Amino acid sequence: MISVDSVHLSFNRDGCIEKVLDNICFSVAQQSSCAIIGPSGCGKTSLLFLLAGLLQQDAGEVRISSSSRCGTILQNYGLFPWKTVAQNIGLGLVLQKKEKRIIDRRTDALLEDMGLSGFGSHYPIELSGGMQQRVALARALAVDPKILLMDEPLSSLDALTRERLQNLILEIQQLKKITMVLVTHSIEEAVFLGRKIIVLSERPARVLHTFDNTGVGSPRYRQSENFFHLCTEVRTILGVDENGKEA
Amino acid sequence: MGRKRDILGAGLLLLLIWQISAVYLQNMALPQPWQVLQDLLVKTIDGSLLDDIAISAARALLGILLALLTAVPLGLAVGAEPTLRRSISPFIYLLYPIPHVVLLPLIIILFGIGNFSKIFLIALIVFFQILVTTRDAARNIHRNYFYSMQTLGATRLQVYRHVILPASLPKILTAMRISIGTSVAILFFAESFATTQGLGYIIMDSWGRADYVALYTGISCMAMLGFFLYLLLDVLEKKLCRWSNAG
Numbered sequence: 001m002i003s004v005d006s007v008h009l010s011f012n013r014d015g016c017i018e019k020v021l022d023n024i025c026f027s028v029a030q031q032s033s034c035a036i037i038g039p040s041g042c043g044k045t046s047l048l049f050l051l052a053g054l055l056q057q058d059a060g061e062v063r064i065s066s067s068s069r070c071g072t073i074l075q076n077y078g079l080f081p082w083k084t085v086a087q088n089i090g091l092g093l094v095l096q097k098k099e100k101r102i103i104d105r106r107t108d109a110l111l112e113d114m115g116l117s118g119f120g121s122h123y124p125i126e127l128s129g130g131m132q133q134r135v136a137l138a139r140a141l142a143v144d145p146k147i148l149l150m151d152e153p154l155s156s157l158d159a160l161t162r163e164r165l166q167n168l169i170l171e172i173q174q175l176k177k178i179t180m181v182l183v184t185h186s187i188e189e190a191v192f193l194g195r196k197i198i199v200l201s202e203r204p205a206r207v208l209h210t211f212d213n214t215g216v217g218s219p220r221y222r223q224s225e226n227f228f229h230l231c232t233e234v235r236t237i238l239g240v241d242e243n244g245k246e247a
Numbered sequence: 248m249g250r251k252r253d254i255l256g257a258g259l260l261l262l263l264i265w266q267i268s269a270v271y272l273q274n275m276a277l278p279q280p281w282q283v284l285q286d287l288l289v290k291t292i293d294g295s296l297l298d299d300i301a302i303s304a305a306r307a308l309l310g311i312l313l314a315l316l317t318a319v320p321l322g323l324a325v326g327a328e329p330t331l332r333r334s335i336s337p338f339i340y341l342l343y344p345i346p347h348v349v350l351l352p353l354i355i356i357l358f359g360i361g362n363f364s365k366i367f368l369i370a371l372i373v374f375f376q377i378l379v380t381t382r383d384a385a386r387n388i389h390r391n392y393f394y395s396m397q398t399l400g401a402t403r404l405q406v407y408r409h410v411i412l413p414a415s416l417p418k419i420l421t422a423m424r425i426s427i428g429t430s431v432a433i434l435f436f437a438e439s440f441a442t443t444q445g446l447g448y449i450i451m452d453s454w455g456r457a458d459y460v461a462l463y464t465g466i467s468c469m470a471m472l473g474f475f476l477y478l479l480l481d482v483l484e485k486k487l488c489r490w491s492n493a494g
Binding site for chain 2: 049052053054070071072074075076078080081082083084091092094095096123125139143149
């Protein structure tokens with residue numbers, strides 16, 4: 001269970017205080033999923049960084065139920081180019097000083113699960129964007145997390161690869177009973193993956209609306225009427241149609 | 248393979264230019280290549296040259312090694328730790344531009360006139376080249392790599408081992424490439440005092456005796472020593488930085 005209560009955050013840029021998050025409140029139930037969507041630069045990445053412990057809020061509280069291992073996928077740059085695919089995946093376990101035999105077995109299993117068999121000794125740069133994202137996903141899953149935090153995990157992929165990986169993420173989340181928080185600027189992605197959808201305003205980010213997305217959970221949801229309805233509603237809240245702003 | 252052919256071609260072209268210049272100048276100060284080659288062969292067969300090559304190679308290599316072992320850890324720490332950077336960088340700025348060769352009298356007083364003084368002089372000069380490059384490499388690592396390590400729960404030491412060192416390695420090897428040229432050039436100076444062995448001594452000695460063939464034998468050996476060290480570095484680079492050449 002994750003709960004964010006009246007969280008405020010501001011950055012100090014050369015003595016100039018810039019407010020980033022303004023009174024953010026939401027919670028995510030155990031084994032559920034939540035998509036955070038908002039305009040570019042609104043502060044959604046900062047919000048995810050707070051959850052990942054990479055930033056500290058000025059006021060308010062971020063509570064994550066204790067003893068929850070956390071897997072995190074950051075935007076771009078997440079993989080280490082000087083490590084092979086297998087080394088990248090096993091890194092979390094290496095840092096925990098696990099036995100080599102255990103690391104190898106876990107890495108091999110993940111390579112297979114992610115359809116990356118035979119690519120273990122390749123370097124990330126030798127793989128396509130979609131494969132790199134699967135490596136990042138495998139690395140986050142290697143430590144057997146109870147919570148998965150993702151920042152725009154699929155933003156640089158083509159539409160087809162993107163949908164395939166969305167299906168994969170959905171499947172993994174349900175299979176491994178993971179609590180998932182996903183930051184995205186794609187309306188379809190938010191509606192497809194988020195059991196709860198939180199729409200943020202422009203910076204400083206406030207919660208504009210929270211959607212309860214009961215239809216989520218099946219790859220077929222994408223073709224349903226509800227899906228389109230909800231996409232349209234989110235689009236309206238974001239104000240994409242009115243002022244032509246990019247989401 | 249193409250690269251090997253290019254190097255051979257360049258070598259032959261240089262020999263040709265040398266040959267033409269020698270014939271054109273008709274001066275003792277520039278003997279013809281075949282005379283030097285003959286001298287080189289005779290001295291190689293009777294073994295008199297091998298000791299000099301070996302001792303010069305050892306001095307250059309040990310000098311670089313000593314510099315590497317001190318400059319790399321310091322450079323990484325100064326680059327990666329802002330507090331250390333602020334306190335150490337001014338000293339680097341002040342000490343780097345000094346022509347360190349002039350410290351030779353002091354080095355002799357401290358370490359005597361033996362081999363260690365020569366090695367120390369080479370190490371001292373090369374130290375700053377490697378230090379500055381390593382520091383700048385460690386400073387310019389993208390912060391997302393650090394975030395990734397933090398989400399995986401790495402300790403500071405693990406961050407050095409898995410991010411700071413490997414990310415800086417290509418630049419460190421480039422610094423070594425420059426250092427090889429420098430160290431071979433310094434050999435000439437370092438071996439001009441208190442020794443009767445080494446390629447630098449051969450050059451100084453034959454110059455004094457106006458034995459220009461022997462002088463060019465020494466110069467050719469120095470060029471080949473430098474070339475050999477470059478080849479060694481190439482092998483090292485292929486082994487250590489496969490990722491930056493991959494893809």
